[in-house]
Amino acid sequence: MKQLTLLIVLVVLYCLPMQAQPGKGVRWSHDGQAYFKATPAGIEVYPLSGATATVKVPAAAFNGLPIRDFYFSADEKKLLLYTNAKKVWRYETRGDYWVLDIATGKLQQLGKGKPASSLMFAKLSPDGTKAAYVSEHNIFVEDLQSGNTTALTTDGTRRFINGTFDWAYEEEFGCRDGFRWSPDGKQIAYWQIDATKIRDFLMINNTDSIYSFTVPVEYPKAGESPSACRIGVADIRTAKTTWMQVPGDQQQHYIPRMEWVPGKNALIIQQLNRKQNESKVMLCDAATGKVRSLYEEKDSAWIDVKSRWDDDNIAGWDFIRNGKSFIWVSEEDGWRHLYNVNMEDSKVTLLTPGNYDVISIAKIDEANNTIYFAASPENPTQQYLYKVLLTGGKAERITPANQPGTHEYKISPYSNWAIHDFSNAVTYPVNENLQLPAHKSSTNAVMNAISKAGNAPNKPEFFDITTVDGVTMTGWMSKPANFDPAKKYPVVFYVYGEPAGATSLDAIGAGRNFLYDGDMAADGYIYVTIDNRGTPLPKGRQWRKSIYRKVGLINARDQAMGAQALMKKYSFIDPERVAVWGWSGGGSMTLNLLFQYPDIYKTGIAIAAVGNELTYDNIYQERYMGLPQENREDFVKGSPITYARNLKGNLLYIHGTGDDNVHYQNAEMLLNELIKYNRQFQFMAYPNRTHSISEGPGTFEHLSTLYTNYLRTHCEPGGK
Structure with a gap:
């Protein structure tokens, strides 16, 4: 029965266009030599070398709370725990959050006076002294020492949404987490979605009550204007918001991406027109709200955003050179390629020339002047790891030629290790830790699985x-x-x-x-x-x-x-x-x-x-x-x-x-x-x-x- 259940799950994952749950990324250790995993014993450390796992935080330290997800502070002195998760549409993105001070053993619940399972996307501040979260469509900041809570927004409703998104943004752009701490921890940038003009679609529940009742969903059908969207920057001390002066009708454009620019009090955003065939990357001054255009792109059909090629992950921005430029994915020359966009003069440089598609970016290893990415120039049904110089040039395949199938690589912070996941039509999913760029595995788990599956009957x-x-x-x-x-x-x-x-x-x-x-x-x-x-x-x-x-x-x-x-x-x-x-x-x-x-x-x-x-x-x-x-x-x-x-x-x-x-x-x-x-x-x-x-x-x-x-x-x- 376990094998049947596993097969059902795997086939759904690979054959239906289902999206992955948020928060599924690897929790890497600070030194990049291990990863963390929640187990019945607590939070364990798994060395990438294959050494025996050890318990970093015993379950007793957090009273055995059932952990849905967890995050360490940058210095690994505090642990943010996510539990009691509930679904918001497709995904379990609201629940309860707790913070554990590992040194003192102090365990405290965030938003203690708020409704159960109402907190969303809680994040520790860069210095680990505060936490921010969304609850009931408003954004709050909580001081971890005093427990005092400040509301950064107070106007949130089901249709007026701060710090998260409406149904359509979530489903089609992968937008869920709608706020970002500034690098200095003094401000929070956030999305505000105004769905007050969006008509509700009423679903009818006939089974959970003697009298039927409706379930409203703010759902803009084809031909209906989308929700209005704007970006604000809230000052943590004053709780005042400065709105970014993004040009264009707020209800006829989308803003699916927004991040802080490293080393600057500025945001970078991507705006799409309603048809999604014009994209503008803009820089926003967080202090004044002034905006200038940096890079524009048009397509006679449509332009895909990051979540379309990055496993439904819309978050993040691929900055290099301390924020002086970034890596951009575009189909401008007829293939999906990587480009370097200079933020100072807007110069755009093609990095991956050739008649092939980049499937996704695996890792930018700036220290070694390398970009790792997934591609399969010879066979569109498969996927392999390639690398190219950060300055551009001919791509080099890293995945061995004797491993045909679909490969995924979760590369460590310093790019010297990767968790390698593999399957093909006859090989069940298997993973191994390997060293890069040599693609060296001490267990050879993938090759062993391929060899074992070689004689499988009734191969497709x-x-x-x-x-x-x-x-x-x-x-x-x-x-x-x-x-x-x-x-x-x-x-x-x-x-x-x-x-x-x-x-x-x-x-x-x-x-x-x-x-x-x-x-x-x-x-x-x-x-x-x-x-x-x-x-x-x-x-x-x-x-x-x-x-x-x-x-x-x-x-x-x-x-x-x-x-x-x-x-x-x-x-x-x-x-x-x-x-x-x-x-x-x-x-x-x-x-x-x-x-x-x-x-x-x-x-x-x-x-x-x-x-x-x-x-x-x-x-x-x-x-x-x-x-x-x-x-x-x-x-x-x-x-x-x-x-x-x-x-x-x-x-x-x-x-x-x-x-x-x-x-x-x-x-x-x-x-x-x-x-x-x-x-x-x-x-x-x-x-x-x-x-x-x-x-x-x-x-x-x-x-x-x-x-x-x-x-x-x-x-x-x-x-x-």
């Missing part, structure tokens, strides 16, 4: 397929057990197909269907995925952005033509038994394939789909589709409900009624269209479940059983 086969449109796509295929090429087998396509995620990665989860109750290979199914244009593979800007204003059209055609090309190439695929399924954007894709290409796809299972693109949030939908006020017809053409009348095959549609992300109204709009044209289908609503349909006892088992039974009934398994 990776392929390239070219369609009649001349589009070449990557994918994988998992064949049935005891495969006989002379027989014809049913095929199940797993799809997503939007800019938020790729499915053809060479990582654990490839070839596995976490929702199927049983063994698809043993039952005689072929399982396939293909990544169409518009997915975030490292194949260049044109690949990713060709989907602009064509979501629901170009991606659906790529999938359909890819399926046709596969069936033409492989005679063992039975064209009469073709099924497709997906979740969220993949659910939308499933509907579009069933409705737009009914002669190809015979059975579909769509979960939590956007049936009408006009119902989804403005940040996501307008980024990829433009503004409905200007090109509404594109939204209509890309929406599955437009083609619902064309349904010929078998459809199972599933949605949670408490979905705050893709609202349940999508299900009812779709049902109305199908009913209008007398199209028969099966429908399952999960009461009060969210987008993940994970809440409540028995939910996953029920969903898995429903999915499996429907597939077996309408797409008969086995070779013929």
Whole structure:
């Protein structure tokens, strides 16, 4: 059972465009030679050398509080503990915080008089004498010695938000923690979000009370203006705020990034216009609020912010030379590359020339004049560690050539150690500590795991397929057990197909269907995925952005033509038994394939789909589709409900009624269209479940059983 549960978790992580929980980063020791980890024994120190772990802070010191997360002060003399965590939309970002003085043993709760589990993003001041946090949409600073608390803001409400963000900013930019201590600890810079003009979307809870009640979400739909946003700097001593004089209409622009500039009483921010195709980096004088433009960028489609390529992490700014310049990621030359932006004269220098994409920055090692980054120039389904000189030049691969798959590196503060995580389609996740830049491991855990998995049965086969449109796509295929090429087998396509995620990665989860109750290979199914244009593979800007204003059209055609090309190439695929399924954007894709290409796809299972693109949030939908006020017809053409009348095959549609992300109204709009044209289908609503349909006892088992039974009934398994 443990292995099954682990597999489900891993496949969800790798195959669905889910986001990672905040606060998951490594807690490095001050000297960079070890990392800290919370265990039942307390906070333990794990040397990167592999030496035995020791207890730094015993659990008894904090009365055995169940620790959700923790942070040490810069001098490691104080320990900030996060416990009793509760969800805010998707993530557990509010709870209780405690501070432990390690030398004296004093343990004190922050915000003691405030409601339980109401504190968010507590942070110790740079000198460790104070703590700041958000509670009920206001920002507070608490003196750790006296316990006195100062409110830096007092006007916060559910719709007027200080120090954190509204639903759309969190979901689409990865913005959650909305304040920053100044380096000298005398000021706090923060976001203020004014959602008072945003209409509430009302979800209905029919199950937790005899009388139903509504659950409001401030949710700007496509075509609606976003929340207004501004940046303030609060003086800790006076509690007075100086507002930054950022140009432009506050409700027609976004400010997804803001940090303090090292060594200056200044902020650096990134502002996007509403269409998100114009980006401006600006410097803000914290004392006067005056702002000047530093670097501007435009794109005919859209511009991705840091969280889109940095594992949903929007925080931080990659400064070098003591804040005199910074490293910037841009697709200006057609590939995602690294640039050095000089803050004194705004000169921009390309650092990673070549026809390949930088996937993400792993570490900037200024002491050794090196930038470590992830890339995979030869195979877009994989990921490896590269390095380049800080002055730019030819990239050098660090990951050994005999370790094919997906690699991630968490590099220590001084860049001489890394925690190396690895998996591929047949190798379960494994990690090891290794030394850089030699990539030397004392345990060889990754190589041993690769060798052990080398003879795994029923390996998924990776392929390239070219369609009649001349589009070449990557994918994988998992064949049935005891495969006989002379027989014809049913095929199940797993799809997503939007800019938020790729499915053809060479990582654990490839070839596995976490929702199927049983063994698809043993039952005689072929399982396939293909990544169409518009997915975030490292194949260049044109690949990713060709989907602009064509979501629901170009991606659906790529999938359909890819399926046709596969069936033409492989005679063992039975064209009469073709099924497709997906979740969220993949659910939308499933509907579009069933409705737009009914002669190809015979059975579909769509979960939590956007049936009408006009119902989804403005940040996501307008980024990829433009503004409905200007090109509404594109939204209509890309929406599955437009083609619902064309349904010929078998459809199972599933949605949670408490979905705050893709609202349940999508299900009812779709049902109305199908009913209008007398199209028969099966429908399952999960009461009060969210987008993940994970809440409540028995939910996953029920969903898995429903999915499996429907597939077996309408797409008969086995070779013929």
